[in-house]
Amino acid sequence: MTDMTQASIATPARPRRSKRFRWSQVFDHAILCTGAFFMVFPVFLVLMTTSFEDADIVRNGLQFGFEGQMLENFEAAMFEAAGFSKAITGTRMLMNSLILGFGFAIGKIVISMMAAYAIVYFRLRFATFAFWIIFTTLLLPLEVRILPSYEAIQSLGLANTYSGLIIPLIASATGTFFFRQFFRSIPEELVEAARIDGAGPIKFFIDILVPLSRTMIAAIFIIMFVYGWNQYLWPTLITTDEGMFTLVRGIKQIVQVLSQTGAMIPEYGKALALSLIAMIPPVLIVIFFQSWFVKGLTESDK
Amino acid sequence: MAQVTLDRVRKTYPNGFEAVQPCSVEIPDGELVVLVGPSGCGKSTLLRMIAGLEDITDGALSIGTDVVNDKDPADRNIAMVFQNYALYPHMSVAKNMGYGLKNRGASKAEIDAKVQEAARILNLGDYLDRRPSQLSGGQRQRVAMGRAIVRDPELFLFDEPLSNLDAKLRNQMRIEIRALQQRLGVTSVYVTHDQVEAMTMADRIIVLNAGRVEQIGTPTEIYERPASTFVAGFMGAPPMNLMTAALVSGQLQVGGETKLPLTPPAVATDEVLVGYRPEDVRLGGDGSVVLDVQIIEELGANRLLHGQLGGQAFSISIGKDEQAQVGPQPITLPQDRVHFFHPERGTRL
Ligand SMILES: Nc1ncnc2c1ncn2[C@@H]1O[C@H](COP(=O)(O)OP(=O)(O)O)[C@@H](O)[C@H]1O
Numbered sequence: 250m251t252d253m254t255q256a257s258i259a260t261p262a263r264p265r266r267s268k269r270f271r272w273s274q275v276f277d278h279a280i281l282c283t284g285a286f287f288m289v290f291p292v293f294l295v296l297m298t299t300s301f302e303d304a305d306i307v308r309n310g311l312q313f314g315f316e317g318q319m320l321e322n323f324e325a326a327m328f329e330a331a332g333f334s335k336a337i338t339g340t341r342m343l344m345n346s347l348i349l350g351f352g353f354a355i356g357k358i359v360i361s362m363m364a365a366y367a368i369v370y371f372r373l374r375f376a377t378f379a380f381w382i383i384f385t386t387l388l389l390p391l392e393v394r395i396l397p398s399y400e401a402i403q404s405l406g407l408a409n410t411y412s413g414l415i416i417p418l419i420a421s422a423t424g425t426f427f428f429r430q431f432f433r434s435i436p437e438e439l440v441e442a443a444r445i446d447g448a449g450p451i452k453f454f455i456d457i458l459v460p461l462s463r464t465m466i467a468a469i470f471i472i473m474f475v476y477g478w479n480q481y482l483w484p485t486l487i488t489t490d491e492g493m494f495t496l497v498r499g500i501k502q503i504v505q506v507l508s509q510t511g512a513m514i515p516e517y518g519k520a521l522a523l524s525l526i527a528m529i530p531p532v533l534i535v536i537f538f539q540s541w542f543v544k545g546l547t548e549s550d551k
Numbered sequence: 552m553a554q555v556t557l558d559r560v561r562k563t564y565p566n567g568f569e570a571v572q573p574c575s576v577e578i579p580d581g582e583l584v585v586l587v588g589p590s591g592c593g594k595s596t597l598l599r600m601i602a603g604l605e606d607i608t609d610g611a612l613s614i615g616t617d618v619v620n621d622k623d624p625a626d627r628n629i630a631m632v633f634q635n636y637a638l639y640p641h642m643s644v645a646k647n648m649g650y651g652l653k654n655r656g657a658s659k660a661e662i663d664a665k666v667q668e669a670a671r672i673l674n675l676g677d678y679l680d681r682r683p684s685q686l687s688g689g690q691r692q693r694v695a696m697g698r699a700i701v702r703d704p705e706l707f708l709f710d711e712p713l714s715n716l717d718a719k720l721r722n723q724m725r726i727e728i729r730a731l732q733q734r735l736g737v738t739s740v741y742v743t744h745d746q747v748e749a750m751t752m753a754d755r756i757i758v759l760n761a762g763r764v765e766q767i768g769t770p771t772e773i774y775e776r777p778a779s780t781f782v783a784g785f786m787g788a789p790p791m792n793l794m795t796a797a798l799v800s801g802q803l804q805v806g807g808e809t810k811l812p813l814t815p816p817a818v819a820t821d822e823v824l825v826g827y828r829p830e831d832v833r834l835g836g837d838g839s840v841v842l843d844v845q846i847i848e849e850l851g852a853n854r855l856l857h858g859q860l861g862g863q864a865f866s867i868s869i870g871k872d873e874q875a876q877v878g879p880q881p882i883t884l885p886q887d888r889v890h891f892f893h894p895e896r897g898t899r900l
């Protein structure tokens with residue numbers, strides 16, 4: 250697993266034979282630039298539009314010009330109390346989203362690492378069976394089991410709590426699978442050397458397995474954080490209290506609330522500003538962990 | 552320091568495979584015993600039972616005065632060096648060596664002192680901050696040794712520790728390990744499939760074949776008086792010549808006509824296996840025994856002549872100053888260097 254990723258990262262770094270100009274490179278770059286343009290263009294368009302007034306946006310849709318409203322719109326998005334009950338601000342939603350994203354990713358990593366550890370290193374009678382049971386839960390994503398999950402959380406009194414938001418989503422077949430594959434690739438002798446060195450199961454896990462898995466952890470963290478951040482259905486269901494809203498679900502709520510300027514139009518500028526803010530943390534996580542990820546790979550030496 | 556006693560120790564794997572047949576041996580304090588045998592003969596299994604990494608099916612294993620069958624590897628006060636070194640990839644050399652001490656609750660100052668001492672002995676002083684991946688094979692081997700010695704164990708276990716090194720380094724490390732073991736005086740069990748390593752390093756050798764102990768003895772005993780044709784063939788390069796000779800009215804004959812001028816052993820069989828080390832046979836003689844030389848191998852220090860004696864393959868080794876040609880050559884088979892083996896059982900007569 251590690252080796253594969255390493256190879257795919259190492260290939261582009263192969264030293265070029267000459268710096269000669271090549272048409273194929275122009276072509277490659279043309280494709281890259283086109284792709285980048287298609288991705289960045291809508292974001293840019295939204296950014297520019299946030300500088301307009303709501304009424305303007307309703308009349309003319311998204312637009313490229315620049316008006317003076319950008320700062321006001323962002324400020325309103327972040328700090329102005331919103332929603333029917335005026336219990337939520339952008340900052341609050343951002344914090345809720347961060348709690349969900351981190352709780353989700355960290356929880357998944359902890360749970361799936363421990364599950365994989367048990368499956369790989371302990372002579373459990375039904376280890377393989379247990380693994381396949383965990384694996385088949387891939388067939389049962391939250392959307393399929395949403396009613397029973399809701400019922401359970403509701404009756405446990407966990408609705409409108411962070412625990413209720415995070416825990417039902419935390420079991421991860423994918424994570425367990427990746428960690429299991431990774432643990433199985435660790436040489437048996439390493440385990441034995443640690444045993445002779447007096448490392449018990451917990452020490453071995455913390456001193457040896459976790460540091461060896463750090464690239465794996467980084468990779469899964471990126472994926473899971475973004476996945477958790479983008480959760481929409483479950484938060485919508487389990488949080489009715491506006492103070493618990495996450496960004497992703499809160500944006501919609503804001504559009505529904507009509508502008509207070511009296512013109513009875515939705516607050517589009519604020520919503521657009523919020524949707525831009527909602528994009529920032531996942532991007533930061535990817536950027537931050539990516540460098541860590543590459544560093545881990547190049548230094549890794551299993 | 553401790554003596555190690557194996558009393559009819561046996562291993563049957565869960566799948567029913569008997570990897571080690573009952574094995575009894577006593578290893579006195581400070582001795583280096585080499586377990587040698589071909590691949591798959593059960594050397595690692597036996598060693599891993601001593602380490603506690605593998606359950607002992609039957610029999611008793613004592614280290615010092617205690618029976619340790621049910622003790623955890625960590626509680627046996629042993630250290631093991633693995634073939635692939637099994638260093639912790641994410642720890643520096645110093646951390647690798649100190650990890651066992653840390654787990655035993657040693658103080659930081661004590662760990663530092665011991666690691667420094669081991670690094671000094673093994674010439675690793677400049678590498679203490681490096682990761683294993685930044686070291687050469689020989690240096691990793693040294694770190695593995697360092698990890699073993701910092702803990703002052705009662706027993707060293709080595710599982711083919713040199714087989715991942717190139718030939719030159721292997722010779723050098725062989726001598727270093729032996730010197731270190733003698734200096735520290737720690738009882739050691741050393742597994743190898745290389746008979747040269749076994750001969751050069753061992754106080755005593757245990758030759759294993761298919762899970763069975765063929766012979767236990769000092770290198771000289773093993774070489775001079777192999778207990779079976781297996782040992783005779785396995786120990787020594789080139790291996791011992793083994794010819795089937797017929798006993799015809801008190802006279803040994805090979806290939807129908809060549810009579811061997813040897814006093815045969817007193818046995819009731821009509822055939823025996825005659826064994827000669829290639830270097831024990833001399834070129835020249837009265838012509839009663841003739842070797843039909845087919846190939847001459849030049850080894851520098853000596854020459855190997857490969858040919859036929861009475862229709863059976865036979866090789867001799869001669870000094871570099873002696874001359875030899877392809878074709879029939881008279882040879883001398885000294886009576887005092889002959890080995891006789893039972894024709895079917897292969898045991899020494
Ligand atoms: N866990 C196991 N289960 C069954 N058979 C095994 C197991 N480990 C090793 N063996 C068998 O036991 C024999 C001895 O193995 P080993 O001790 O590793 O040999 P070696 O002398 O090469 O070190 C081999 O034939 C091997 O196939």
Ligand SMILES: [Mg+2]
Binds near residue numbers: 594595596
């Ligand atoms: Mg082995």
